[in-house]
Amino acid sequence: MKQRRTKRRVLLWTMLLAVSMLASACGGGSGGNSATGSNGENGGNNKAQEEQSTGGNTAAGEKVKVEFWAQKFEDSTDAWFKKWTDEFNKTHDDIEVKLTIVPGDAWAQKLKAAQAAGKAPDVLTMNYSNLAPSAKQGQILALNEYMDQSLFDDLYDNVKGFVTVEGKYYAYPKLVEPSTVLYYRKDLFEAAGLDPNKPPVTWAEMIEYGKKLTKNGIYGVSTAQTAGDLGWSSWGLQFNSAGHLPITNDWSKADVVNDGYKELLNFYKTLYQEGIMPKQQLAAYADATPFGQGKTAMQVSGSWSIGLFRNDYKDMLDKIGVAPMPSIDGDQTKTTATLGGWTLVVDGKSKHPKEAAEYIGWLLGGDPNIMIEFFKTSQFSKFSPRKSVDEAMNQDPDAKNDEWRKLISEKIIPYSEAEPVYPWDISMFFATAIEKAMKGEGVDKALTAAEKEINNFIEKQQLAGTNPK
Template sequence: MRKFVVLATALVLVAGCGSGTPNQGRTELTLWQQKFTDQEDAWYKKAVAAYNAAQKKVVVKLVTVPADAWDQKMKAAQAAGKTPDVFTLNYNKVPGFARTGQIKALEPLIPADKWAGLKESVVSSIQYKNQKYAYPMLVEPSAVLYYRKDLFAKAGLDPNKPPATWDELIADGKKLTTKDVSGVVTAGAAIDMAWSTWGLQWNAAGHLPISDDWSTPRASDPKYKQLLQVYQTLYQQGIMPKQPLAPYADANPMGQGKTAMMVCGSWAASVLLSDYPKMVANIGAAPLPSFDGDATKPTATLGGWTLVVDGKSKQPQAAADFVSWLLAGDTTLLVDYFKTTKFSKYSPRAAVADAVKNDPAAAENIWAKTIEDQIVAHAKPEPAYDFAVSLAFGKAIEKALQGKDIDGALRDADAEIKDVIAKNNLAGQGITS
């Protein structure tokens, strides 16, 4: 009862944000949060309400922005000089936003002890010129292989032995494909393949299709041929559907019984657990196959979300204090977030990660440990270069799907990436730390 009264009081305070009297004399900050699931949106509202209830001098106004309207709304706000003080930002955009002054360095604004216990690999994703510009909230691997154990058994396959190589996945996919069920569902459009295959690009060639300093295209490396060949084979042999059943980030095809295997991010676990509980016992999770069978090599990248302070915020210290309170303070609030998302995401902060592991509810996600131990442990950070580079490679994979010459598709990608480098002055910008 006491918790309800506190939360109700906090919500009344938030509701009064625009009315004047309740916030008279308080510094008002605006937080823009990109819309996620309804459960995540509710968590943000609850967290902001708790912060506002605990403060006498500061009040935070939360604005939830649909993903498809984010860029347009942000540009309009920048043009009008009304950008939010704090906003959500994914890792791969942090260095670029720091380089152009769109966000403030947080290291001078957040005490040193609040940065302790963050994973080094994640710290490298939030730095520019040895300064930290964002505070990380979560990481989530971009690619997990979910598979139907019952359909494996029905097809004469070992339900406890998911494919470890792409040759095995293709062979299994043929046996699992029926007129009603696809062998595998994965990204099938250039824009989705552009980012969902980052880990596979690393796995195939040991590097991304642009040099580390972003000065030279590397898409024509012959090692990438095996990646495009896999997609071409899956598509041409009807193992994956000719028309995508859903966007890559959508987990519903597995829950709806439309596929025997599905490649999706760790967030899919939350959807499956929440919306398809009767299906859960029949679903296994594993790393994506590697090209040489070595399970210690990356097949996924670690994406996720941070909070940043706008470069033109008039109250940068107050904004940074809010970020610190939310993400670097009491672990209870963040454990509640990971519980809300069915433990389908992972904390890069050791204190939170330990608290999550000690929460009995974590056992509900039966795939969490496999994903953490076998995928997160070997994943690479998301690349921070211009998305046009990734899209050029995604187009090459799409051409392979369509049956076009793979060598030619990679040469086209190389030429397009070279053009992106020149037009965006990327050469030499890749060294960000």
């Protein structure tokens, strides 16, 4: 019995030794390779080293998975994102970007839930006004260490400041859209005895032209009339009239009771009280459909309206003139518009910031032809923040011969300011003052009320000294 037990032990130890040797041959690499080769060998078994190189959730040899959430825009924009994301994935062996288009009405809730669960996307779309607050709260990453400086050197000087917080770049811009452009009907100008090649350049001229054009059921001017629309559409004119916005740079107090703002409120008041604009706003400021329908002779709207005209009102394009918004004194090098627009950012807790930034740089900062295709699909209603893209577009027949694009690029964008980053409440307090004045309240009274409301808000929210820019 003892001999049989001994033989069994020897046999058992022999089998265990064989299994151990087999496991060692399969799992232990030689030659120091970290990638899995065609023979199935994996040269690295240091788990900590593998996690450091792959972000902790990607096996060696696999593509790094980058999640990208884009807010839904026009169908053409969604298709552009998809086309070029697919192209990126085809041309990059080590990174795979998964694109998710999120409807605008679901965006905030979906993103908040993902952040709470620790599942926020690596890359996401963000507008300019949200960049500084998001950077200060650590919600997005600075891109300086992940993207080459030459990409940022390619940006126009006034746009660089839009994506900079305390000396660091926190986003890469996709486009800019001037908030304020003047569209006018050349044929109606001629019928009213006005030169169709000389649109108004001062507020006084705009009022004068508006009176002459208001007839036969057509209003001379259409622009924002309610506080909600005036809150953002008048930012450029606030800069134009006073040289600043209605709050001091350190956010310590209101700065609204001045001659410039009095003229601004009187400008809107005159347009409204003298019937140059309708008593009820015909459509939201962002929607220039009434102008396309022939209900107004001059339309103040953003550059995006070009897309509407070229898609829906092709038969009247030769009758439409485009010009900078008139300024308080006729100086068209003074700001009359702010530049809104969209960027791509890297989430503050992304596990793959390097790969996420590589995708952003490739898509928005790489081959100019990628962006030229985007601007063509937008009917040149949006504009490039990059010098190299504009240089390339100037060689493109479609872009080079587009007079509207040329005018806005040369005469509006260079003089435009960034959208403010202070809380929206500030804009609404001032916009309410404009609306009150339009409806008949005294200008001084309306501005004094706005000053009080802004100062109270600053105190309650402890805004003094918190400007992140």
